[in-house]
Amino acid sequence: MSKFPNSRPMKTFILPTFGVLGFVIGSGYALAKTNYGDRKIGFLEEQIAKVGTGVQQAKLLLPAEAEKRATAAKVAEAESARAAELETQVAQIQERARAVTGRQKKVASAPTPGKKLGLGRTALTEEIAAWDVDVVPGGRGLPDGSGDVATGEEVFADKCASCHGDFAEGADNWPVLAGGFDTLGDADPVKTVGSYWPHLSTAWDYINRSMPFGEAGTLTANETYSIVAYILYSNDLVEDDFELNRDNFADFEMHNKDGFIFDDRPAIEYTRWRTEPCMKNCKAEVKVTMRSVFLVETPADGGTESVMNPASIDDLPTFSADGPSFVPVSAQDMDRQNNAVGAAQVIEETDPDAQLIATGKKIFRKCKSCHAVGEGAKNKAGPHLNNLIGRRMGSIEGFKYSSAFKLASKEERIWSEATLDKFLTEPKVYAKGTKMSFRGLKKEKDRIAIYEYLRQFE
Amino acid sequence: MDYLFKPSRRALLGSGAFAALGIATGGALARDPDPLITELQDWASITGAGVDETPYGLPISFESDVVRRNVEWLTASPISSINFTPIHALDGTITPQGCAFERHHSGAIELRKEDYRLMINGLVDKPLVFSYEDIERFPRENHVYFCECAANTGMEWAGAQLNGVQFTHGMIHNMEYTGVPLRTLLNEAGLGAAGDLKDKWVYVEGADASSNGRSIPMEKALDDVLVAFKANGEALRMEHGYPVRLVVPGWEGNMWVKWIRRIEVIDVAVESREETSKYTDVYEDGTARKWTWVMDAKSVITSPSPQMPISHGNGPLVISGLAWSGHGQIRRVDVSKDGGITWETARLGKQGDTKALTRFYLDTEWDGSPMLLQSRAMDDTGYVQPTKDQLREMRGENAVYHNNCIQTWYVNAEGVAENVEVS
Numbered sequence: 001m002s003k004f005p006n007s008r009p010m011k012t013f014i015l016p017t018f019g020v021l022g023f024v025i026g027s028g029y030a031l032a033k034t035n036y037g038d039r040k041i042g043f044l045e046e047q048i049a050k051v052g053t054g055v056q057q058a059k060l061l062l063p064a065e066a067e068k069r070a071t072a073a074k075v076a077e078a079e080s081a082r083a084a085e086l087e088t089q090v091a092q093i094q095e096r097a098r099a100v101t102g103r104q105k106k107v108a109s110a111p112t113p114g115k116k117l118g119l120g121r122t123a124l125t126e127e128i129a130a131w132d133v134d135v136v137p138g139g140r141g142l143p144d145g146s147g148d149v150a151t152g153e154e155v156f157a158d159k160c161a162s163c164h165g166d167f168a169e170g171a172d173n174w175p176v177l178a179g180g181f182d183t184l185g186d187a188d189p190v191k192t193v194g195s196y197w198p199h200l201s202t203a204w205d206y207i208n209r210s211m212p213f214g215e216a217g218t219l220t221a222n223e224t225y226s227i228v229a230y231i232l233y234s235n236d237l238v239e240d241d242f243e244l245n246r247d248n249f250a251d252f253e254m255h256n257k258d259g260f261i262f263d264d265r266p267a268i269e270y271t272r273w274r275t276e277p278c279m280k281n282c283k284a285e286v287k288v289t290m291r292s293v294f295l296v297e298t299p300a301d302g303g304t305e306s307v308m309n310p311a312s313i314d315d316l317p318t319f320s321a322d323g324p325s326f327v328p329v330s331a332q333d334m335d336r337q338n339n340a341v342g343a344a345q346v347i348e349e350t351d352p353d354a355q356l357i358a359t360g361k362k363i364f365r366k367c368k369s370c371h372a373v374g375e376g377a378k379n380k381a382g383p384h385l386n387n388l389i390g391r392r393m394g395s396i397e398g399f400k401y402s403s404a405f406k407l408a409s410k411e412e413r414i415w416s417e418a419t420l421d422k423f424l425t426e427p428k429v430y431a432k433g434t435k436m437s438f439r440g441l442k443k444e445k446d447r448i449a450i451y452e453y454l455r456q457f458e
Numbered sequence: 459m460d461y462l463f464k465p466s467r468r469a470l471l472g473s474g475a476f477a478a479l480g481i482a483t484g485g486a487l488a489r490d491p492d493p494l495i496t497e498l499q500d501w502a503s504i505t506g507a508g509v510d511e512t513p514y515g516l517p518i519s520f521e522s523d524v525v526r527r528n529v530e531w532l533t534a535s536p537i538s539s540i541n542f543t544p545i546h547a548l549d550g551t552i553t554p555q556g557c558a559f560e561r562h563h564s565g566a567i568e569l570r571k572e573d574y575r576l577m578i579n580g581l582v583d584k585p586l587v588f589s590y591e592d593i594e595r596f597p598r599e600n601h602v603y604f605c606e607c608a609a610n611t612g613m614e615w616a617g618a619q620l621n622g623v624q625f626t627h628g629m630i631h632n633m634e635y636t637g638v639p640l641r642t643l644l645n646e647a648g649l650g651a652a653g654d655l656k657d658k659w660v661y662v663e664g665a666d667a668s669s670n671g672r673s674i675p676m677e678k679a680l681d682d683v684l685v686a687f688k689a690n691g692e693a694l695r696m697e698h699g700y701p702v703r704l705v706v707p708g709w710e711g712n713m714w715v716k717w718i719r720r721i722e723v724i725d726v727a728v729e730s731r732e733e734t735s736k737y738t739d740v741y742e743d744g745t746a747r748k749w750t751w752v753m754d755a756k757s758v759i760t761s762p763s764p765q766m767p768i769s770h771g772n773g774p775l776v777i778s779g780l781a782w783s784g785h786g787q788i789r790r791v792d793v794s795k796d797g798g799i800t801w802e803t804a805r806l807g808k809q810g811d812t813k814a815l816t817r818f819y820l821d822t823e824w825d826g827s828p829m830l831l832q833s834r835a836m837d838d839t840g841y842v843q844p845t846k847d848q849l850r851e852m853r854g855e856n857a858v859y860h861n862n863c864i865q866t867w868y869v870n871a872e873g874v875a876e877n878v879e880v881s
Contacts, residue, residue, distance in 0.1 A: 109599060109639075110596075110597035110598055110599045110638070110639060110642070111597050112597075112639070112641060112642055112645065113596075113597065113642065113645070113646075116645070116646050116648070117595065117596065117646060119588065119592045119595050119596065119646060120578075120586035120587055120588040120589075120592050120646065120647075121586065121587055122584060122585065122586065122587075123577050123578075123579055123585035123586055123587045127577065127587065128577070128579050128585060131577055131579075131719070131720050132577075132579055132580070132720070132722060134661060134663075134671060134722070134728050134730070135728075136724075136726050136727075136728050136729065137726070137729050163534070172534055173531075173533060173534035173535075174534045184740055184744030184745075184746075185742065185743050185744030186744075187855070187856075188856075189740055189744065189856055191735065191740070193735075196735060196746075197734055197735050198729070198734055199729050199734065201729065202729055202730060202731055202734050202735065203731075205671075205728070205730060205731070206730065206731035209669050209671075210563075210564065210667060210668050210669055210731070213537075213538070213564070213667075214564075214667070216564065216667035216668070216669075217667070259744065259745055259746055260734075260738065260745070260746050260747070260748045261745055261746070261747055261748070262747070262748065262749055263747055263748070263749050263750045263751070263752075264747065265747075265750065265752075265754070268852065269754075269844075269852055270839070270841055273841055273842050273844055273848070274839060274840040274841050274842070275840070275842060277792065277801070277834060277836070277842045278801070279792070279800070279801045280800055280801070281799065281800070282798055282799055282800070282801070283797075283798055283799050283881075284799075285799075285881075286796065286797030286798060286799060286830060286880050286881055287880065287881045288830070288868055288878045288879070288880055288881075289878075289879050289880060289881050290617045290618050290878060290879040291618060291868075291876060291877075291878050292618045292619065292620065292621040292764075292876055292877035292878065293617065293618065293619050293620075294619060294620050294621060295621045296529070296620050296621050296622045296625055296764075298523060298527060298622075298624075298765070300522070300523065302525060302527065303527055303528060303530065304527050304528065304529050304530070304625070306529065306531065306620070309621065309876075311876075313878075316828075316868065316878075317828055319796045319797050319799060319830055320796075320799065321796070321799050321800060323796065323827055324796075324827055324828045324829075327826075327827055327828060327871050328828070328870065328871070365504070365505070365506065365507065366500070366504045366505075
């Protein structure tokens with residue numbers, strides 16, 4: 001800091017000023033696109049106040065020296081002048097903002113090449129035929145072929161029924177393909193090929209390209225025709241002697257062909273919901289009308305468990321502008337806190353040994369610079385630790401042990417869970433004169449973890 | 459030193475729980491010097507992990523619960539299913555690829571760059587096949603965009619269902635995509651053969667078994683759609699469409715075709731399975747709205763929320779959340795603590811991104827009394843995020859898709875939050 005005595009005041013003032021100015025410009029641009037008379041003025045006032053606050057904060061950061069204070073006062077004065085100027089220059093700001101936005105867009109967009117770059121190669125007819133198999137409403141794109149209901153029933157039983165049921169009624173959670181007519185306006189509409197799909201081409205196209213699940217693209221054209229014929233039959237839309245082919249395809253009208261309208265949100269919803277929202281006293285009171293059906297537990301090994309929420313809305317306060325009507329302290333809430341939310345932080349209950357080994361591996365980082373372990377481990381500053389447990393202390397050939405371990409070797413002391421634990425608790429106490437400079441592991445569970453980790457290398 | 463060496467491993471493991479309690483009750487109440495400060499800690503003394511240990515890093519083990527999660531009973535098979543971004547635990551706006559939600563219709567596939575082909579055919583002057591290498595030779599752009607599944611919050615149409623913002627709002631991610639504008643590739647093939655472009659479409663499909671074909675009006679295709687090959691600076695993850703996916707800014711996630719292999723210029727919408735039987739919105743009288751591509755303005759408080767209870771007691775509280783709009787920028791977010799009676803305008807984080815997540819904060823004080831937390835986004839068209847009641851009035855409860863309602867969390871005096879609906 002002292003190296004650059006002048007740089008700090010510059011940064012202190014210039015950065016906040018640009019920051020606030022940028023915000024004003026940005027906001028000004030956003031407002032320019034709408035016509036909020038009062039809000040625009042309010043907004044600017046707010047921004048000017050922010051510039052003022054910036055100046056105040058900057059003042060607080062000033063160094064004590066009088067000279068610097070004078071400089072700061074000047075800058076602060078300039079800030080105030082700039083703030084006042086802002087108010088009278090809305091139009092200019094908006095103009096500049098437009099220019100800035102325009103420039104930014106230019107920078108962000110890659111140039112559209114004026115000429116072709118000559119990349120890629122011409123797609124061959126055979127290649128297009130292999131991939132371009134879509135079928136559009138009316139049947140354009142269909143290949144030659146045909147299939148009848150009887151054949152379709154067999155193919156369906158063989159390739160589709162395991163998920164969709166023998167009668168296209170759907171197994172488990174898999175899609176129901178048949179029935180559901182006149183349910184679309186019900187509380188629980190059943191949207192099937194028969195009741196909902198507006199075009200037959202969609203069924204042919206999808207089955208041909210994406211079914212059967214796990215064997216997509218393997219159906220012949222005739223098989224696809226026959227499956228579609230069978231689905232129509234299972235929806236009672238054709239008789240059992242029906243045959244579907246490219247020639248009669250276009251004639252088939254689906255039950256729900258007129259059931260769709262184009263997105264009309266712009267006309268119906270946007271016109272209503274593009275309004276200035278209420279900020280205060282928007283409602284007299286608010287009650288909870290429903291609590292979450294499921295509590296979702298999040299186990300450590302992934303996924304979720306959904307549990308029915310037993311809580312009732314009766315336990316909860318009503319809210320008004322004065323706040324909640326009462327502060328409930330219910331055991332139920334506490335239970336939920338303990339059971340459901342707490343589940344997110346459940347301590348892992350995986351195999352305790354595996355966990356210990358993993359912990360031990362981490363702790364072993366402390367030892368790694370001097371001890372190697374594992375396949376091909378060699379002596380470093382300390383002996384390698386393969387086959388440690390059960391081996392005689394000071395017994396690794398070629399390692400220069402301290403007098404402490406030479407003695408231990410002579411006495412035929414053995415590395416065991418117990419001796420390792422004692423050694424690691426206070427190495428220099430247990431083996432007086434050891435060359436090992438490590439201070440030891442104070443925590444018993446760390447020592448156990450190391451033991452479990454090293455035991456892996458036997 | 460001569461103690462009995464007889465540890466109970468389970469007991470020692472259990473003691474971790476007491477350590478956790480220590481964290482919760484420490485802090486302000488502590489009178490004794492904090493041993494974490496006064497005693498030499500291992501990490502301040504011994505050395506840590508070497509640079510050769512983690513060639514590609516995952517989050518530290520302490521964050522292992524911040525993962526994508528699925529809700530098994532929602533779908534028949536995890537191969538054709540969805541999981542949820544842990545948005546409760548993220549901040550800022552960028553979603554790491556590794557925890558960005560996945561939606562596959564036939565599973566995520568492994569497709570090598572060498573085996574990748576992109577075909578442009580149909581009403582073009584010259585049908586083309588590009589290799590992966592070809593794609594990277596076109597001028598490219600970088601943009602941050604949100605990708606939201608049309609079914610995000612879809613379970614909530616019928617009422618408060620799942621307790622957790624990860625599950626009510628986690629079918630969303632926000633990444634910086636690198637890619638070539640689709641218009642550039644279309645120009646390379648030449649659109650002369652398409653004639654008047656006004657009523658033309660591009661039909662896009664993926665290389666996976668579902669192919670997931672969708673029709674996109676030409677106007678959008680020539681506007682801001684990207685053929686992308688990087689996300690957040692690195693190659694797309696397998697589950698996000700490696701090596702190349704489509705990015706359709708502001709529009710429903712199903713159109714962002716992964717492993718994109720074919721783009722066909724065509725004179726009609728194909729009316730594929732994904733744009734008729736699915737991703738259409740059924741209204742109360744049984745009629746359905748189709749081609750509902752844009753994701754309207756929406757916001758949600760991510761903390762506090764059911765997975766993020768207030769654990770620190772009364773005093774300063776940061777209420778934080780996300781807002782986005784498929785129409786453009788977020789202009790403002792308001793937050794209510796009383797279920798919509800009174801609103802305060804939140805502070806926006808980084809602003810100015812279009813069709814991207816915007817972070818908002820309300821830096822406030824909590825007095826320990828229960829709250830009904832809500833957030834309400836406004837975008838730069840002036841559109842204000844509707845309440846559940848407003849949406850139901852217009853659409854009923856069976857639309858499945860495009861639920862952008864205001865979400866409510868009831869926070870009790872203990873700071874525990876729950877998904878609720880209010881009057």
